Amino acid sequence: MIEERGRVIAVESGAVWVETLRRSTCSGCSANAGCGQGILARLGVGGRGGRVRALSSLKLAPGDEVVLGVGEGILVKSALLFYLLPLLGLFALALLAARFGVGESLIILAGLAGFLLAWLFVRRVARRHSDDPAMQPVVLRALVGGPLGPV
Template identity: 50%
Template sequence: MIEEQGRILSVEPGAVWVETVRRSTCGSCQARAGCGQALLHKVASRSRQGFVRVLTDRSHQIGEEVVIGIPEQAVVSGSIWVYLVPLAGLFLFALLAQALSLAEPWIIVAAGAGLLLGLLTVRLQGRRHAGDPRFQPQVLRTLSGSLSAAASG
């Protein structure tokens, strides 16, 4: 289970909206001053807060600190779909066009069509599993003392 801490912003039936603070491992890396990844992260993450709809079967209050999580299998499965399916479509269509002895521009067009078909397949698969609770984050536990801190602040 991949876990993250957050604060509840809104409550709705069967779910809550949680604000999380994105953390980067760049803060603890010794090479961050000369690293392109750290620079890209700094530029891309103007807002370090994320808002996530999280499923829950318990009642919560606004301001509660909670731990949310998503199963590793959901992340691995999603990564395979997002990265491998479009890439497989690209290569499959390019190799098929080459096997048909098409000219190079047509091989490039076929590769692009395969990539687009792969991306469309990923989108359809994502819509099919959009309501599946196995692929959505859930509230795992409430952190102790979060209500007293929220009430006094």
């Protein structure tokens, strides 16, 4: 289970909205000066937190600090689905168009069409599983002491 700390910002029946602090490892990277992520972090663009809805059976209130959990398998499958499948669609249709010997502009359009079709498929799958409790983060525990810091 992959864990992340956060702060409750809203409470619903059976779930809570949690804001997590995005952390970067830019201070330890040797390419910090020339990296776009490092520049954005220094400008304060990447410092805002991410908001996520998590299932919870605990009695929580806004401001409570919690630990969220997501299964490793679900995270890996989701990453492959969201990132790899659209790229595969792009390359598959572009290569198929190239195989038929069409012009470069049609190969580019075929690649974009493959990307779009794969993206639409990913979107459909994500909507179908959006209410599946097995696919959502859960609150593992509430933290009693120790401030999380500015979120």
